[in-house]
Amino acid sequence: MTDHLSMTFSALADPTRRALLSELMNGEANVSELAKPFLNEMSLPAIAKHLKVLEKAGLIKKTKTAQWRSCQINAAPLKEATNWIDQYREFWEESFDRLDEYIKTIQSKKKSKGLKNGRRKT
Template sequence: MDPLSSTFSALADPTRRAILARLTGGEATVTELAEPFTMSLPAISKHLKVLEHAGLITRTRTAQWRPCRLEAAPLKEVTDWLAEYRRFWEDSFDRLDDHLRELRKKKDR
């Protein structure tokens, strides 16, 4: 799977998005990341493996701790990809605004 597809696949799950949101505040252990969820640690670990495979997080080992850290580079790739579509929609809305202005002018005549 290409990197962009891996990123979108990882972001498709709300639990994984919540984990990423938590990591914007800094490193966290698996136990800390699991706290707000009603799922087992092995289930959280599976989510973390998906995020790690997509390059969205890294896990390090310090003694018995395995802190997770957000890696933002794949999110930048998503943002860059979406920017093209944003321009498309902004241009489309600008054309619609122009058209509506023309219609109003015709109506006011």
């Protein structure tokens, strides 16, 4: 798909690309600097491709000076992504509520039955 959110999530769905973003948290870096930690595992063109994916998703910006391409994070798409996910916040908070309630339930049952370490049907 070509919609923005799909491109963002798709770009994030690869550990190498997430690691590249992570490197860029320390500030700008050019392609070969970024590639250095990965050259045991894969080639420079492989990294360049990953950077292109990140760039197309708008997650990094490249600026050209001489023969170097300096990359930097552009986090706007991440904001979009997190906003999308945030619709579901109540669902994971709710499940903690339920867990909390469940814990209270078994605790009160233990108390009322004087149970020390018996397992109960959930």
